[in-house]
Amino acid sequence: MTGTADVLVIGGGIAGVSAAARIAPDARVTVLEHEGAIGVHATGRSAAIFIANYGNATLRSLNAVSGPELEAPDFLDDTVLSPRGEMVVATEAELPDLERHLAEGTGVERLTPDEAVALVPVLRRELIHGAAIERDARDIDVDRLLQGFARLLRRHGGRIVTGAGAGRIERADGVWRVATAAGAFEAPVLVNAAGAWADTVAGLAGATPVGLVPMRRSAAILPAPPGHAVDRWPLFVSASESWYAKPEAGKLMVSPADEDPVEPHDAWPDDMVLAEGLDRFERMTTVEVTRVERSWAGLRSFVADRTPVVGFAPDADGFFWLAGQGGYGVQTSPALSRLAADLVLGRVPALPADVVAALHPGRPGLAA
Template identity: 45%
Template sequence: MDENEYDVLVVGGGIAGTGIAAHLAPSCRVAVLEMEEQPGLHSTGRSAALFVAGYGNRVVRALTLASRKFFFSPDPRFCEGALVNKRKIMIIGRAEKREAFEQFVAHELPAGNLEWISAEVALELCPVLHLDGLIGAVLDVDAADIEVHALQHGYIRQLKSHGGQLFVNARVEGATFDQAAGRWDVETPLGVFRAPILVNAAGAWADEVAAKAGVKPIGIEPRRRTAALVDVPEGLDSKDWPMVLDADESFYMKPDAGLLLISPADETLSEPEDVQPDELDVAIAADRLQQLTGIEVRRIKSKWAGLRSFVGDRSPVVGFATENPGFFWLAAQGGYGIQTAPALSSLAAKLVLKLPVHDEFEAMKIREEDLSPARLYQPAEQVR
């Protein structure tokens, strides 16, 4: 076998690519092709990741719940420390946004493990909030910060311990399927890599990779989200504050290493690129922080932006392309890629290997069709 010949090639070294590769490595010869100089440089490395059971649509919630055990009781062989740290989430209601808050309470409170708290209790949990206009809050006590670095590097260690390889600076320049040989030939600056199965886990670049392989795109929409770190008011310790989210999802803040991470929760359509923070979005976040708490931002400690990639129904796309042999989609995780990674990467690997997956889908109460790329090519009236 040629040194650049594998059973599976995975394009993309973010959490999706390294996760599926780690699960594949015990069963086959696998390589990850990462276009940057290090894995997880874009969406994965810029995520303010939390484990939130009620985040996302029905499919995302099912994948999140199925990932819970992995996060909260990790195998000690996977990582040395914890993968999560408890962090309450508080969704606040304000008089000027009463309708949005009441809709949230009516929809989420009966369905989730949430509790309603008074404005006074909300203020005890986060003492910088303005009490005037605060009508109450909903509290999620089962959420947690995810240690993204530990999660991804656990996957990379697992990959390499089973003989898998990770190549950086390996941007896909072209890919063709050799019918006679039954394999993909993938051109990169490091040479041509070959495998019968090509997994497209390229995040915001997934449609670009598909185009280079002659595969019909799925309509990936990369959306920019901006965040910044600012100082906590002098004399206050924010370590145990909850993450605070406006009911209409127009702003959130959370403690981060002695500072406050703030974001306008923007979802601005973008090209797949090394996206940079927008100055207006940073200013909007600072203004909303002041409206909510009275904290006046005098300096921005740091700022960044990341891309969250969706398709129309906001569910991940996982499965083989219908018209292209050996081309497998693992894309469109949106803002949920970290918290669903354990379940989604395991499930995706089984689909690649054509192992039975009925029990997994049955346990999550979702269907393979909910994830399959085939759903995106059906006429709207045929999609259930």
């Protein structure tokens, strides 16, 4: 028996589920997820913070649209954001990076080294030569956001099928047919929201890949430094992005901010990469890392210009790209899901035309 829909979405992360939720009021939608639950990979392993100044100019435009929606989602009874702040700290060698951050950002305030250490007392004052803070950066409750989108999808009659990884993809008579372990599914439109596997899905469908590169990002949970209550600390990051740390349920999450190109897979941390990152963190703080309580890794997938790919493929009828979100997928999901719905349903996008063009899969330099 074949499941039919108007739109099939491959991928049950925040990108696929949010887009499906926004399409569902006007079309029959089915989400196909390889794993046994949604949000298993990059979504479930996100550092989960909204930073308005994160990413290039196109991404900042998406952030500006997404921020108010995360503050008051129309499908939830309360915000998914909570206060955090992001503080950038610089050694003497990193001062050019700090100045660039201040010049490019909005709502970013310069701090003295003493002010930075007052906010995060474990920083080594003698190594801090400059700092800046975006006070409005906020934590995101990712699971609440993802499950809210899933409920919205189901409320409008949409389906999520787990254990349904795409094995074969074919197009005939204007319809995409996807064979999975959970059965076959058909629809005129196929949305490729497969995260790190998006180029693999494109290959199965006969569409030209966009040169997606999955990159591993590792993290570890450390006990809170003795004598310190960390909950009110901001996320703090080196100006050269060689490490960052963030309070997490009374402990510290520390990442080496690695971006190592890898094949798409269920990611795990490289012990040496993690150890080197923890050493960089140790050298900038008074924290002695004696115990790692837990570690993990996720894949952040980028194309060459580090901008998401959103729109119908120029070489495959009915094949829609929603990929390449890198480390920005959760915080840009409100804007990108509405854009995806507008384009799939043939509506004029609410986003400015230059932003839509910057995201299009037919833009120069993407085809592999």
